[in-house]
Amino acid sequence: MSTRDDQPSESANAGGEQVVTPWDVAGGADGKIDYAKLVNEFGCSTIDDALIARIEKVTGCRAHPFLRRGMFFAHRELDQIVTAYEKGEKFYLYTGRGPSSEALHLGHLIPFHFTRWLQEAFKVPLVIQLTDDEKFLWKSLKLEDARRLARENAKDIIACGFDPRRTFIFSDVNYMCTPFYLNVLKIAKCVTFNQARGIFGFSGESNIGQVGFPPTQAAPAFPDCFPHLFGTDKKSLRCLIPCAIDQDPYFRMTRDAAPRIGGYKPALIESRFFPALKGESGKMSASDPTSAIYVTDTPKQIKDKVNKYAFSGGRLTVEEHREKGGDLEVDISWKWLNFFMDDDDKLRTIGEAYGSGAMLSGEIKKELVECLTPMIVAHQEARAKVSDAVVDQFFSTAPRDFDSMFGELVGDAPAPSEGPVSFQGGENLVASNAPVPAVAGGEGNEGDDAGAAAAGGDQPLSKSELKRIAKEKQIAEKKAAKAAEKAAKAAAAAQ
Amino acid sequence: MSTRDDQPSESANAGGEQVVTPWDVAGGADGKIDYAKLVNEFGCSTIDDALIARIEKVTGCRAHPFLRRGMFFAHRELDQIVTAYEKGEKFYLYTGRGPSSEALHLGHLIPFHFTRWLQEAFKVPLVIQLTDDEKFLWKSLKLEDARRLARENAKDIIACGFDPRRTFIFSDVNYMCTPFYLNVLKIAKCVTFNQARGIFGFSGESNIGQVGFPPTQAAPAFPDCFPHLFGTDKKSLRCLIPCAIDQDPYFRMTRDAAPRIGGYKPALIESRFFPALKGESGKMSASDPTSAIYVTDTPKQIKDKVNKYAFSGGRLTVEEHREKGGDLEVDISWKWLNFFMDDDDKLRTIGEAYGSGAMLSGEIKKELVECLTPMIVAHQEARAKVSDAVVDQFFSTAPRDFDSMFGELVGDAPAPSEGPVSFQGGENLVASNAPVPAVAGGEGNEGDDAGAAAAGGDQPLSKSELKRIAKEKQIAEKKAAKAAEKAAKAAAAAQ
Numbered sequence: 001m002s003t004r005d006d007q008p009s010e011s012a013n014a015g016g017e018q019v020v021t022p023w024d025v026a027g028g029a030d031g032k033i034d035y036a037k038l039v040n041e042f043g044c045s046t047i048d049d050a051l052i053a054r055i056e057k058v059t060g061c062r063a064h065p066f067l068r069r070g071m072f073f074a075h076r077e078l079d080q081i082v083t084a085y086e087k088g089e090k091f092y093l094y095t096g097r098g099p100s101s102e103a104l105h106l107g108h109l110i111p112f113h114f115t116r117w118l119q120e121a122f123k124v125p126l127v128i129q130l131t132d133d134e135k136f137l138w139k140s141l142k143l144e145d146a147r148r149l150a151r152e153n154a155k156d157i158i159a160c161g162f163d164p165r166r167t168f169i170f171s172d173v174n175y176m177c178t179p180f181y182l183n184v185l186k187i188a189k190c191v192t193f194n195q196a197r198g199i200f201g202f203s204g205e206s207n208i209g210q211v212g213f214p215p216t217q218a219a220p221a222f223p224d225c226f227p228h229l230f231g232t233d234k235k236s237l238r239c240l241i242p243c244a245i246d247q248d249p250y251f252r253m254t255r256d257a258a259p260r261i262g263g264y265k266p267a268l269i270e271s272r273f274f275p276a277l278k279g280e281s282g283k284m285s286a287s288d289p290t291s292a293i294y295v296t297d298t299p300k301q302i303k304d305k306v307n308k309y310a311f312s313g314g315r316l317t318v319e320e321h322r323e324k325g326g327d328l329e330v331d332i333s334w335k336w337l338n339f340f341m342d343d344d345d346k347l348r349t350i351g352e353a354y355g356s357g358a359m360l361s362g363e364i365k366k367e368l369v370e371c372l373t374p375m376i377v378a379h380q381e382a383r384a385k386v387s388d389a390v391v392d393q394f395f396s397t398a399p400r401d402f403d404s405m406f407g408e409l410v411g412d413a414p415a416p417s418e419g420p421v422s423f424q425g426g427e428n429l430v431a432s433n434a435p436v437p438a439v440a441g442g443e444g445n446e447g448d449d450a451g452a453a454a455a456g457g458d459q460p461l462s463k464s465e466l467k468r469i470a471k472e473k474q475i476a477e478k479k480a481a482k483a484a485e486k487a488a489k490a491a492a493a494a495q
Numbered sequence: 496m497s498t499r500d501d502q503p504s505e506s507a508n509a510g511g512e513q514v515v516t517p518w519d520v521a522g523g524a525d526g527k528i529d530y531a532k533l534v535n536e537f538g539c540s541t542i543d544d545a546l547i548a549r550i551e552k553v554t555g556c557r558a559h560p561f562l563r564r565g566m567f568f569a570h571r572e573l574d575q576i577v578t579a580y581e582k583g584e585k586f587y588l589y590t591g592r593g594p595s596s597e598a599l600h601l602g603h604l605i606p607f608h609f610t611r612w613l614q615e616a617f618k619v620p621l622v623i624q625l626t627d628d629e630k631f632l633w634k635s636l637k638l639e640d641a642r643r644l645a646r647e648n649a650k651d652i653i654a655c656g657f658d659p660r661r662t663f664i665f666s667d668v669n670y671m672c673t674p675f676y677l678n679v680l681k682i683a684k685c686v687t688f689n690q691a692r693g694i695f696g697f698s699g700e701s702n703i704g705q706v707g708f709p710p711t712q713a714a715p716a717f718p719d720c721f722p723h724l725f726g727t728d729k730k731s732l733r734c735l736i737p738c739a740i741d742q743d744p745y746f747r748m749t750r751d752a753a754p755r756i757g758g759y760k761p762a763l764i765e766s767r768f769f770p771a772l773k774g775e776s777g778k779m780s781a782s783d784p785t786s787a788i789y790v791t792d793t794p795k796q797i798k799d800k801v802n803k804y805a806f807s808g809g810r811l812t813v814e815e816h817r818e819k820g821g822d823l824e825v826d827i828s829w830k831w832l833n834f835f836m837d838d839d840d841k842l843r844t845i846g847e848a849y850g851s852g853a854m855l856s857g858e859i860k861k862e863l864v865e866c867l868t869p870m871i872v873a874h875q876e877a878r879a880k881v882s883d884a885v886v887d888q889f890f891s892t893a894p895r896d897f898d899s900m901f902g903e904l905v906g907d908a909p910a911p912s913e914g915p916v917s918f919q920g921g922e923n924l925v926a927s928n929a930p931v932p933a934v935a936g937g938e939g940n941e942g943d944d945a946g947a948a949a950a951g952g953d954q955p956l957s958k959s960e961l962k963r964i965a966k967e968k969q970i971a972e973k974k975a976a977k978a979a980e981k982a983a984k985a986a987a988a989a990q
Contacts, residue, residue: 131682136680143680176671176672182638182668184704185638185704187629189702189703190702192700192702205687205689206688208691209679209683209684212703212708213707338936424673424919424921424922
């Protein structure tokens with residue numbers, strides 16, 4: 001998705017109409033996004049207090065600030081996920097990023113911080129897609145560079161604190177394999193060029209890689225893309241996708257395709273856009289380093305940028321400010337504190353002080369600097385610990401134990417194992433204990449043609465599966481025979 | 496390619512203009528294809544006697560009837576392939592089939608018989624693509640059925656006599672992997688929707704899988720799609736593609752993309768269309784079993800179909816026939832004998848006798864039946880011997896020895912090995928002795944970003960490569976240590 005990498009800031013649209021697509025976000029005449037209108041247009045729902053309360057109750061966790069303060073404000077069928085979860089049904093999380101820039105800015109961290117919270121609250125597995133293919137197709141970027149950026153960005157994602165025991169990170173180029181490709185094909189067959197043009201704004205000048213790409217972002221919403229995690233049964237797991245609301249069109253398409261390819265419609269939990277440093281209608285741009293705070297910025301850079309560039313709702317003179325108070329509607333320091341300050345009481349106090357004029361612009365900026373600096377320093381420390389071996393551990397397609405990815409994890413994550421790691425999936429890599437398809441060849445259900453039977457299932461095995469097992473047995477026997485021979489020789493030599 | 500599976504027969508176009516695309520073939524007002532016009536329009540070249548003589552000289556083989564009788568009549572840069580070969584340069588062959596039907600008809604065998612001859616004459620490796628993905632996207636076919644048909648059709652292809660030591664057959668769905676996908680992406684970025692619409696006739700109602708498909712057929716023209724065969728150097732091998740001329744648009748697109756992605760333009764050798772049983776302007780259709788001879792037909796079916804349905808150039812009465820002679824321009828028995836009768840002298844005699852009226856329609860049909868029957872019986876016998884294990888052998892992505900695929904092969908092909916076989920490629924499967932990229936990061940050359948260095952190369956290794964090797968070494972050492980431990984235990988137990 002083009003804007004996964006570049007969380008769009010709002011800007012006024014010349015025509016006065018707001019435009020929100022995965023590639024363009026422009027506010028209405030006043031430069032602002034009318035989120036209520038967006039929810040209405042897209043046909044998604046607003047997250048209400050009752051739903052938040054249900055989430056808190058079933059997870060036993062206090063809602064994340066992004067949730068309780070309305071940054072993640074819209075959804076599709078999140079209530080159904082919660083209902084299913086209340087009944088003991090399993091689901092997994094799917095999010096992603098388009099790796100087109102070297103360093104991430106604060107806005108890029110929002111979905112990952114929130115996803116980590118969701119994962120820890122619900123204790124479920126997570127897949128994170130890095131769309132190096134998409135970045136190559138859309139940007140003036142070499143494939144080798146897109147692939148390198150995918151690994152670099154993965155380090156920042158891992159630094160957000162994910163656990164490798166239930167988190168799989170993949171680059172599309174690395175992972176592309178039969179089970180993934182099967183889903184891409186099935187989804188692609190459901191969408192015409194005209195439909196894709198309507199959803200994504202393609203034109204005759206779009207390259208055919210771009211036109212063919214959306215199913216690649218849609219596919220990970222179906223668990224049988226990942227037999228090494230979830231087995232081969234598309235009906236076995238629901239999926240919940242945390243993302244910014246501009247990605248909604250991708251997943252509307254995915255949800256339309258879902259019943260036709262025999263899968264659950266993925267549920268969505270959608271965020272507002274992160275406001276840019278220079279003001280809500282400005283842009284955070286990699287070409288202008290003063291437009292955003294990056295995760296690589298030093299404490300001095302953070303302080304300088306906030307003081308110089310953070311758009312202020314303060315008044316022209318101290319006298320006027322004391323009289324009218326700061327304008328919370330436009331003040332970026334206030335808005336960012338709402339994202340990153342966990343302490344509700346302290347936040348309320350700051351808001352009251354600043355809004356009443358008791359607190360000056362320089363003072364609220366100081367609060368923001370003091371909030372951001374330790375957070376970014378901690379991120380940098382965490383990232384420094386993410387070695388190549390740790391990245392390999394998250395990228396590894398070694399089959400997992402299905403059950404072990406759900407519920408409480410005991411102790412620390414294991415150290416990355418030594419030895420070569422494969423990043424590519426396959427039909428033969430199937431998680432142990434994964435659910436097996438209930439009925440083969442169901443109506444309109446093509447989810448069962450991935451071919452490889454899940455290990456440990458009690459379904460009748462196909463001919464080719466039986467053959468494969470027989471062959472594996474033969475190989476194992478041969479190996480054993482060879483080992484025995486070797487041992488005998490060694491024994492003879494030892495005597 | 497939509498017609499790889501369904502070698503198109505010619506039919507009159509209502510507009511009177513001939514149309515030849517990978518999906519539609521219609522002759523001009525008279526129902527016939529004007530091949531000279533086609534060569535001119537497409538911008539390819541005619542194969543002349545001098546080029547055939549050069550091929551015979553450099554290979555030391557008499558030209559195949561399809562070549563010396565002009566069935567394979569057009570080319571692109573075939574002369575350059577021959578020149579390079581004369582200088583000792585290597586190349587590989589690439590052909591394919593769209594697996595949409597259960598049984599192949601005679602027209603389907605043409606490219607494979609000819610490709611086998613090319614392979615044996617030039618002693619080079621061959622890759623055969625089965626586009627199960629394409630058939631799924633275009634036809635009302637389940638993916639599982641397209642995949643099954645790919646394996647079934649592979650048996651007929653193998654029965655044409657290919658040698659597994661230098662022939663790799665793959666289904667797109669099975670093989671889809673990083674090195675393949677890298678080439679698909681690079682080609683896709685070079686082609687706009689408008690261009691693809693011009694070349695392939697896509698419309699707004701085409702599904703986005705169809706729009707995105709052409710690069711998947713183009714990619715195998717680049718050797719680094721197959722590191723397990725050819726290594727990772729796109730510059731190391733030229734490619735020659737035997738195909739019917741309706742596939743020319745695919746490979747025009749491929750040739751346009753080639754320099755932009757750092758590869759050789761593939762050369763082409765192109766055939767006319769195989770005439771349908773009921774006459775050149777009829778259609779061979781799977782829904783009408785009397786329209787073609789299938790490789791599954793019994794001798795009785797062959798005899799009956801030829802006698803009943805083969806369009807005859809004979810005259811209405813014996814008297815008229817004796818007087819005017821048979822019409823060789825339209826007689827299907829005569830045309831088919833030109834394809835399948837190897838003996839030039841006998842063929843000439845038949846042509847003279849039939850054309851002069853000395854031979855009657857029933858008699859030339861008898862000649863055809865006697866020519867076809869043993870050929871089809873032999874095909875059926877050969878196909879019966881193609882076990883699943885043999886198919887696996889051709890599909891296997893186990894790395895080959897590069898050099899061993901060129902030049903004379905000694906002895907018979909080995910029996911298929913036991914044990915599980917992987918059909919999916921990967922960056923880590925690299926042929927031994929394969930050429931390595933000469934210079935990294937050359938101008939416009941993205942052929943070197945596949946990542947995995949070829950084994951045995953003397954190029955400086957990348958950091959990650961060195962790391963991988965170190966890891967592999969560690970693993971090998973661990974294994975050795977374990978084996979030694981086991982042996983010691985066994986020795987102890989034996990004492």
